[in-house]
Amino acid sequence: MCRSFFVFFSACILGLAAPSAVLAQNVAQAVSNRQQDLQNQLQAIENEIAAQQKLLDTAQNQHQTLQTQIDAFNAEIKKTQLQIQAINLTIARLNDNIGEHTQTLAKLSARLAAEKESLAQILRRTQMIDDYSVVNVALSSQSVSGFFKDLDAFASIKSSLAESFDQIEQTSASTAAEKQALQERLAEQEQLRTIAQLAKQQLQAQEKEKQRLLAQTKGIEANYQKLIATNQRTAAQIRSELFVLRDSASIPFGLALTYAKAAERATGTRAAVTLAVLKQETNLGENLGTGTWRVDMSPTRDQPVFVYITQALGLDPDKMPVSKKPWYGWGGAMGPGQFIPSTWVCYGGFVNTQTNTCAPPRGSGNSFWAGPWQYAAGKDRVRTLTGNSSPSNPWDAQVAIMATAMLMADNGASARTYAAERLAALRYFAGWANANKAAYAFYGDSVMQFASAFQQDINQLAGL
Known part of the structure; x- marks a missing residue:
């Protein structure tokens, strides 16, 4: 038996025991500044949306005139534009988050594969030791004392196998959690893209309706009141x-x-x-x-x-x-x-x-x-x-x-x-x-x- 083998795999087992949480923290830190900048922009837009909502409420609660209707259209259009910006900023934040999860998942997957391969090699060597009989000792050129030193090294490795199995279980759980988080972010991103498409369509409809109203009334209040009466449905x-x-x-x-x-x-x-x-x-x-x-x-x-x-x-x-x-x-x-x-x-x-x-x-x-x-x-x-x-x-x-x-x-x-x-x-x-x-x-x-x-x-x- 070669003692260097046991030393090598003992080092492998100990090296695999490093907590995977450190990996995720390092990846997350790389994009934290950009995330904060996007969050600040998003907060500013949300404040603007709230202001436009107040203008819209004011216009809708006033007596219906051509000017209040135009004011309402303007507030709705501006609010929708801001909501589209907010959606796009959130999608940008999700892109960063998806990138983090993708990188972490790739590294965890590689780590898990390495852990499993190392264990597979150790287990194969374990079987070789188990098959090594006293007759082999007698026939080999290795001294009995050297053989038992190898057995001591092997026992040390074998005792660390349980810890390594635990580490594999932890890494597997971390990998599954990363996969779930990535799937959730991707699904959320798709939902937001759907909403953005709806918002863009509504924005176009609002602009079209505003221009239609201005064309029909020619900016004259009396024409607007006649239009209201004409459009009343039974x-x-x-x-x-x-x-x-x-x-x-x-x-x-x-x-x-x-x-x-x-x-x-x-x-x-x-x-x-x-x-x-x-x-x-x-x-x-x-x-x-x-x-x-x-x-x-x-x-x-x-x-x-x-x-x-x-x-x-x-x-x-x-x-x-x-x-x-x-x-x-x-x-x-x-x-x-x-x-x-x-x-x-x-x-x-x-x-x-x-x-x-x-x-x-x-x-x-x-x-x-x-x-x-x-x-x-x-x-x-x-x-x-x-x-x-x-x-x-x-x-x-x-x-x-x-x-x-x-x-x-x-x-x-x-x-x-x-x-x-x-x-x-x-x-x-x-x-x-x-x-x-x-x-x-x-x-x-x-x-x-x-x-x-x-x-x-x-x-x-x-x-x-």
């Missing part, structure tokens, strides 16, 4: 206007309102807010497009459940539209309310037969979603509220409106304050973790603008 016109639904047939606004009012009585979510969320999701759908479940849906989380959902509804999964996946992450959301299958199960009455639950127990991972699943009418929350006699279909307008109101209520919209409804809308799109981030504000603000317009129509229909 109740019949409001009811007959088509309400466009994502991945579903359009229905008259009057019917959509009937469904939304029923959902309001059942959940507490204002009808105008439910309709506003559905309109926003429809706008998103126009940008993202339609996909298929085999290509655009998460194969481990949502595809297995989707098969059971369509089977219970008697539908061909290959013919049902779902949201197209972005460049990163997964799509696969269903119907006007854009529920992913793994969320729908707890609203539409599906349970995992092994756990008898619709939500995964802690630590179950993706194995939970593999099922098997079955439909239970008594657990179909949407069906209970709609009173329907068949399983809830997320592509059906009535079902989608009720389910959207339910999820919004679960998100806090039933409190029926502006702040609660706006936050619930943000949670609907971005989840609870990201709902309070300033970069997502456009989505919530836009939903509340739609809700205000719908509420005016609802009030007119009610004679208020």
